[in-house]
Amino acid sequence: QKEVEQDPGPLSVPEGAIVSLNCTYSNSAFQYFMWYRQYSRKGPELLMYTYSSGNKEDGRFTAQVDKSSKYISLFIRDSQPSDSATYLCAMSPDLGFQKLVFGTGTRLLVSP
Amino acid sequence: KAGVTQTPRYLIKTRGQQVTLSCSPISGHRSVSWYQQTPGQGLQFLFEYFSETQRNKGNFPGRFSGRQFSNSRSEMNVSTLELGDSALYLCASSIHQDTQYFGPGTRLTVL
Numbered sequence: 208q209k210e211v212e213q214d215p216g217p218l219s220v221p222e223g224a225i226v227s228l229n230c231t232y233s234n235s236a237f238q239y240f241m242w243y244r245q246y247s248r249k250g251p252e253l254l255m256y257t258y259s260s261g262n263k264e265d266g267r268f269t270a271q272v273d274k275s276s277k278y279i280s281l282f283i284r285d286s287q288p289s290d291s292a293t294y295l296c297a298m299s300p301d302l303g304f305q306k307l308v309f310g311t312g313t314r315l316l317v318s319p
Numbered sequence: 320k321a322g323v324t325q326t327p328r329y330l331i332k333t334r335g336q337q338v339t340l341s342c343s344p345i346s347g348h349r350s351v352s353w354y355q356q357t358p359g360q361g362l363q364f365l366f367e368y369f370s371e372t373q374r375n376k377g378n379f380p381g382r383f384s385g386r387q388f389s390n391s392r393s394e395m396n397v398s399t400l401e402l403g404d405s406a407l408y409l410c411a412s413s414i415h416q417d418t419q420y421f422g423p424g425t426r427l428t429v430l
Contacts, residue, residue: 239417250323250409250421251362295362302416304352304367305375311361 210234213296213310222319226283230296230310233277237298237308240272242281245293245312254281254294286317320345323412323422331428337398340425344391344412350374351393352419353385356407365408368393397427405429 213230220226228242238259243251255270257263263270269282279298283290293312300306324343332338344351353365364377368387385395391412397404405428411419 248423250411250423252421253418256417297362303375304411304413304416304419305364305377307364309362311358 208233210308211296211298211310214313215311217314217316219316219318220286222286222288222317224286224317226286226290226315226317228281228283228294228296228313228315230279230298231277232279232298232308234298234300234308235274235277236300239299239302240270240279241297241299241307242268242270243295243297243309245295247292251295283315286315288317288319291315291317323410323420325408325410325422325425327425328423329426329428331430332400333430334400334402336400337396338400338427340395340408340410340427342393342395342410342412342422344393344410345420348412348414348420349391350413350419351387351391352411352413353393353395354409354411355379356409356424357405362409365395400429402429 211232241256242254245251260272260274267284271280293314295312296310326341350369352367354362356362367375371387382398387393407424409424411421413419
Protein backbone atom coordinates (compact mmCIF):
# COMPACT_ATOMS: atom_id res chain seq x y z
CA GLN A 208 0.00 0.00 0.00
CA LYS A 209 1.30 3.46 -0.91
CA GLU A 210 1.78 6.11 1.75
CA VAL A 211 -0.40 8.52 -0.23
CA GLU A 212 -3.37 7.38 -2.30
CA GLN A 213 -5.07 9.49 -4.94
CA ASP A 214 -7.75 8.49 -7.44
CA PRO A 215 -6.29 8.92 -10.94
CA GLY A 216 -9.60 9.94 -12.54
CA PRO A 217 -10.30 11.37 -14.98
CA LEU A 218 -12.90 13.47 -13.21
CA SER A 219 -15.16 15.17 -15.76
CA VAL A 220 -17.36 18.10 -14.72
CA PRO A 221 -19.25 20.89 -16.51
CA GLU A 222 -18.06 24.46 -16.26
CA GLY A 223 -19.25 26.14 -13.06
CA ALA A 224 -19.37 22.93 -11.01
CA ILE A 225 -17.79 22.54 -7.58
CA VAL A 226 -14.93 20.08 -7.77
CA SER A 227 -13.69 17.96 -4.90
CA LEU A 228 -10.28 16.32 -5.14
CA ASN A 229 -9.05 14.05 -2.37
CA CYS A 230 -6.09 12.15 -1.00
CA THR A 231 -5.75 9.67 1.81
CA TYR A 232 -2.52 8.87 3.61
CA SER A 233 -1.21 6.42 6.13
CA ASN A 234 1.72 8.20 7.80
CA SER A 235 0.49 10.04 10.88
CA ALA A 236 3.76 12.01 10.99
CA PHE A 237 2.77 14.14 8.00
CA GLN A 238 2.32 17.77 9.07
CA TYR A 239 2.65 19.76 5.83
CA PHE A 240 0.12 19.24 3.07
CA MET A 241 0.34 20.67 -0.42
CA TRP A 242 -1.62 20.75 -3.63
CA TYR A 243 0.06 21.12 -6.99
CA ARG A 244 -1.49 21.65 -10.42
CA GLN A 245 0.23 20.23 -13.48
CA TYR A 246 -0.78 21.15 -16.99
CA SER A 247 0.11 18.87 -19.87
CA ARG A 248 3.79 19.15 -20.85
CA LYS A 249 4.49 21.44 -17.88
CA GLY A 250 5.98 20.99 -14.44
CA PRO A 251 3.85 21.04 -11.27
CA GLU A 252 2.89 24.42 -9.84
CA LEU A 253 2.22 24.87 -6.13
CA LEU A 254 -1.38 25.95 -5.51
CA MET A 255 -1.63 25.87 -1.73
CA TYR A 256 -0.01 24.46 1.32
CA THR A 257 -1.33 24.01 4.84
CA TYR A 258 0.24 23.07 8.11
CA SER A 259 -1.50 20.51 10.33
CA SER A 260 -5.31 20.41 10.35
CA GLY A 261 -7.86 22.94 9.22
CA ASN A 262 -8.96 24.87 6.17
CA LYS A 263 -7.23 27.36 3.94
CA GLU A 264 -8.89 29.42 1.24
CA ASP A 265 -7.34 31.18 -1.75
CA GLY A 266 -9.78 32.61 -4.26
CA ARG A 267 -11.78 29.75 -5.78
CA PHE A 268 -9.61 27.13 -4.07
CA THR A 269 -10.09 25.71 -0.56
CA ALA A 270 -7.81 23.13 1.01
CA GLN A 271 -8.99 21.00 3.93
CA VAL A 272 -6.97 18.70 6.14
CA ASP A 273 -8.53 16.15 8.49
CA LYS A 274 -5.65 14.52 10.33
CA SER A 275 -7.94 12.32 12.43
CA SER A 276 -9.15 10.64 9.24
CA LYS A 277 -5.86 11.03 7.36
CA TYR A 278 -7.76 12.68 4.55
CA ILE A 279 -7.13 15.90 2.64
CA SER A 280 -9.26 17.67 0.07
CA LEU A 281 -9.02 20.45 -2.47
CA PHE A 282 -12.26 22.16 -3.47
CA ILE A 283 -12.53 24.27 -6.61
CA ARG A 284 -15.55 26.56 -6.84
CA ASP A 285 -16.99 27.79 -10.13
CA SER A 286 -14.67 25.52 -12.10
CA GLN A 287 -13.38 26.78 -15.45
CA PRO A 288 -12.07 24.96 -18.54
CA SER A 289 -8.67 26.46 -17.66
CA ASP A 290 -8.74 24.37 -14.46
CA SER A 291 -8.40 21.22 -16.60
CA ALA A 292 -5.13 19.71 -15.43
CA THR A 293 -3.73 17.00 -13.19
CA TYR A 294 -3.84 17.81 -9.47
CA LEU A 295 -1.20 16.31 -7.22
CA CYS A 296 -1.32 16.18 -3.47
CA ALA A 297 1.94 16.06 -1.55
CA MET A 298 2.78 15.82 2.11
CA SER A 299 5.74 15.78 4.43
CA PRO A 300 6.51 15.42 8.14
CA ASP A 301 8.56 18.64 8.07
CA LEU A 302 9.73 21.41 5.78
CA GLY A 303 12.25 20.27 3.23
CA PHE A 304 11.79 18.42 0.00
CA GLN A 305 13.58 15.14 0.61
CA LYS A 306 10.69 13.70 2.63
CA LEU A 307 7.93 15.06 0.41
CA VAL A 308 5.62 12.23 -0.70
CA PHE A 309 3.42 12.86 -3.73
CA GLY A 310 0.19 11.27 -4.82
CA THR A 311 0.07 10.07 -8.41
CA GLY A 312 -2.40 12.79 -9.36
CA THR A 313 -6.05 13.16 -10.37
CA ARG A 314 -6.79 14.31 -13.90
CA LEU A 315 -9.58 16.90 -14.00
CA LEU A 316 -11.50 17.80 -17.16
CA VAL A 317 -13.83 20.82 -17.08
CA SER A 318 -16.03 21.05 -20.16
CA PRO A 319 -17.47 24.39 -21.40
CA LYS B 320 11.90 36.75 -13.98
CA ALA B 321 12.62 33.73 -16.14
CA GLY B 322 11.41 30.40 -14.79
CA VAL B 323 13.29 27.16 -14.38
CA THR B 324 14.56 25.87 -17.69
CA GLN B 325 15.51 22.30 -18.54
CA THR B 326 17.31 20.95 -21.55
CA PRO B 327 16.78 18.94 -23.57
CA ARG B 328 12.98 18.65 -23.42
CA TYR B 329 12.90 15.22 -25.08
CA LEU B 330 15.51 12.50 -25.28
CA ILE B 331 15.58 8.98 -26.68
CA LYS B 332 18.33 6.61 -25.61
CA THR B 333 18.96 2.88 -25.71
CA ARG B 334 19.63 0.53 -22.82
CA GLY B 335 23.15 0.70 -21.49
CA GLN B 336 23.80 4.26 -22.62
CA GLN B 337 24.23 7.18 -20.29
CA VAL B 338 22.48 10.53 -20.32
CA THR B 339 23.04 14.00 -18.89
CA LEU B 340 20.17 16.40 -18.22
CA SER B 341 20.57 20.09 -17.48
CA CYS B 342 18.65 22.50 -15.28
CA SER B 343 18.96 26.28 -14.92
CA PRO B 344 17.22 27.55 -11.79
CA ILE B 345 15.46 30.85 -11.29
CA SER B 346 17.97 33.63 -10.80
CA GLY B 347 18.91 33.90 -7.12
CA HIS B 348 17.74 30.40 -6.22
CA ARG B 349 20.57 28.33 -4.76
CA SER B 350 18.67 25.12 -4.09
CA VAL B 351 17.97 22.72 -6.95
CA SER B 352 16.07 19.45 -6.54
CA TRP B 353 15.54 16.65 -9.04
CA TYR B 354 12.53 14.35 -9.29
CA GLN B 355 11.52 11.39 -11.40
CA GLN B 356 7.85 11.27 -12.46
CA THR B 357 6.21 8.09 -13.74
CA PRO B 358 2.52 7.20 -14.05
CA GLY B 359 2.75 4.38 -11.54
CA GLN B 360 4.96 5.95 -8.88
CA GLY B 361 4.23 9.64 -9.28
CA LEU B 362 6.96 12.10 -8.35
CA GLN B 363 9.89 10.65 -6.47
CA PHE B 364 12.69 12.72 -4.99
CA LEU B 365 16.14 12.03 -6.43
CA PHE B 366 18.42 14.59 -4.75
CA GLU B 367 18.84 18.20 -3.75
CA TYR B 368 21.84 20.45 -4.25
CA PHE B 369 22.58 23.66 -2.42
CA SER B 370 25.65 25.81 -3.04
CA GLU B 371 27.32 23.06 -5.08
CA THR B 372 26.84 20.42 -2.34
CA GLN B 373 24.41 17.54 -2.30
CA ARG B 374 22.21 18.29 0.68
CA ASN B 375 19.77 15.38 0.48
CA LYS B 376 19.40 12.18 -1.48
CA GLY B 377 16.43 9.94 -2.24
CA ASN B 378 16.29 6.18 -2.58
CA PHE B 379 17.67 5.73 -6.06
CA PRO B 380 20.63 3.56 -7.13
CA GLY B 381 24.08 5.00 -7.60
CA ARG B 382 23.55 5.09 -11.37
CA PHE B 383 21.74 8.36 -10.71
CA SER B 384 24.08 11.21 -9.87
CA GLY B 385 24.14 14.96 -10.07
CA ARG B 386 26.16 18.04 -9.54
CA GLN B 387 25.71 21.76 -9.18
CA PHE B 388 27.91 24.51 -10.51
CA SER B 389 28.91 27.81 -8.94
CA ASN B 390 26.18 29.62 -10.92
CA SER B 391 23.59 27.21 -9.39
CA ARG B 392 22.98 25.43 -12.67
CA SER B 393 22.66 21.70 -12.13
CA GLU B 394 23.13 18.55 -14.13
CA MET B 395 21.81 15.08 -13.56
CA ASN B 396 23.46 11.98 -14.99
CA VAL B 397 22.07 8.48 -15.37
CA SER B 398 24.53 5.78 -16.36
CA THR B 399 23.81 2.32 -17.77
CA LEU B 400 20.24 3.19 -18.68
CA GLU B 401 17.49 0.65 -18.08
CA LEU B 402 14.02 0.48 -19.63
CA GLY B 403 12.53 1.43 -16.25
CA ASP B 404 14.38 4.75 -16.31
CA SER B 405 11.92 6.03 -18.91
CA ALA B 406 10.21 8.92 -17.16
CA LEU B 407 9.75 12.65 -16.95
CA TYR B 408 12.67 14.15 -15.03
CA LEU B 409 11.77 17.37 -13.26
CA CYS B 410 14.03 19.96 -11.76
CA ALA B 411 12.83 22.46 -9.17
CA SER B 412 14.52 25.48 -7.65
CA SER B 413 13.81 27.24 -4.40
CA ILE B 414 14.93 29.89 -1.95
CA HIS B 415 12.93 28.69 1.04
CA GLN B 416 12.11 25.15 2.15
CA ASP B 417 8.37 25.54 1.71
CA THR B 418 8.03 26.52 -1.95
CA GLN B 419 9.74 25.16 -5.01
CA TYR B 420 9.31 26.09 -8.66
CA PHE B 421 9.38 23.31 -11.21
CA GLY B 422 10.72 23.36 -14.73
CA PRO B 423 8.86 21.74 -17.63
CA GLY B 424 10.88 18.54 -17.38
CA THR B 425 12.88 16.34 -19.70
CA ARG B 426 11.00 13.39 -21.16
CA LEU B 427 13.45 10.47 -21.34
CA THR B 428 12.57 7.38 -23.33
CA VAL B 429 14.82 4.34 -23.06
CA LEU B 430 14.48 1.76 -25.86
